[in-house]
Amino acid sequence: MTRETEQTEDQTDDLIALLDAADRLPGVVELRSRSFDLLHLRPGASVVDVGCGAGRAVAELAERGVKAIGVDPDERMIAVARSRWPASDYRIAGAYELPLADASIDGFRADKVFHELAEPERALAEAHRVLAPGGRIVLIGQDWDTFSIDSDDPALTRTIVHARADLTVSPHAARRYRNLVLEDAFNQVTVEAHTGVLTGSAMLPLLTGLAEGACSAGTVMREQTDTWVAEQRKRACTDRLFLALPMFLAAATRTR
Template identity: 70%
Template sequence: MTRETEPTQQSTDELIALLDAADALPAARELRALSYELIGAEAGTSVVDVGCGAGRAVAELGEHGVKAVGVDPDERMIEIARDRRPGGDFRVAGAYGLPLADASVDGYRADKVFHLLEQPERALAEALRVLVAGGRIVLIGQDWDTFVIDSDDPALTRSIVHARADLLAGPRAARCYRNLLLEAGFGQVTVEVRTGVFTGPTMLPLLAGLSAGACSTGVVTRGQAARWIAEQRARAAADRLFLALPMFVAAASAPR
């Protein structure tokens, strides 16, 4: 996951803890494996992982003989990635300015990145620049309006989800993947959706973040946000939490 703004160390560390928990889930492992397959990641190929975070995908790609480069604009993220994976190639950079030569990589991967970008078209132009002719691109992300959460107060849940989404630069980027790729000049565009279903406490930090973000906008009060997350915690304790999260996976080829 990446940011185009500079976070505090505390927020980065909290984000890494959340990502570590989410990335360890079977559904997340399956999604990463799918992305490697769609990108054509084989021994001897090269891939740039944009928004690499703590470097899990770079390490996994390396285990398959792929020459992987991880980039992230957050210096703290790159510091942690280098500490965790000393042999990895990690560089501080954002999606708009990749530290790579023209036509220098076979694949481009961005997982949970494009909803943070003000100018996705600019990022895709940069992807085209660094990809070889016929190179593959894979974009993964959720549509932030489509968190499906069971709650005793559906109206408040809708308000929380939509208010949190509106804090992002591109909360609905995932539903635009196909058209963005086509308009950028990519071909052979495919899109599929893999929906993760979560019923335990693992995703409580994510739900707490949704309620806190919605509260910060003034759309919901502190009391409403506290009541909502308290209900979700109670549901988790009673094995009654339900969150369905559709993940969009788009793949395409650079023109030859």
């Protein structure tokens, strides 16, 4: 194994740990359940979970009697998903080229995926291709400019949030969900906003990542980054950390 491969696997393992921590946050289980409900799937129906990560949603959909397929381009993610839920169907694939036939599934779900795509429109076209007429699409994600973080230095915090957003491939994909699906022959479009208020130390890795991203981009200095992170650590230790994060949930039906 090369050093580059080891670093890539370490990064994936760090992401898995972060996703596992996020899955335990207040409101996340309810949001995931709401996304399942919006698919309108009956037992025996089929659904693809795009960007399935470590596979939890696929396993939970299967528990509802749905034929669920999880796809993710990261081989390590798929390996972890298969080890955790060996009875489920996981496949290595990206959002632009799904290993599914035309009009072959009843539901398409993508959770925190579209902000990672340079061409969200292309992923929507692929969703339209694999969905049967009347099939449902559900998209979940955050807008990377909408993090609300309490801090002693609001101006620096604003700079950090926006700088980190600029490092994201499509940071504003979530605010575009409604128009994206309308442009791709979907109807019955709904959009919901579910705001999580997070005050525990489990969010420290996310906040640290925001600051380090801004620092790596050269937007803020190392001293500013260290001071800001130290303040957030102190807030976490004294139960004063505050992060509010709106999650946007869009759903629609394929018309033709």
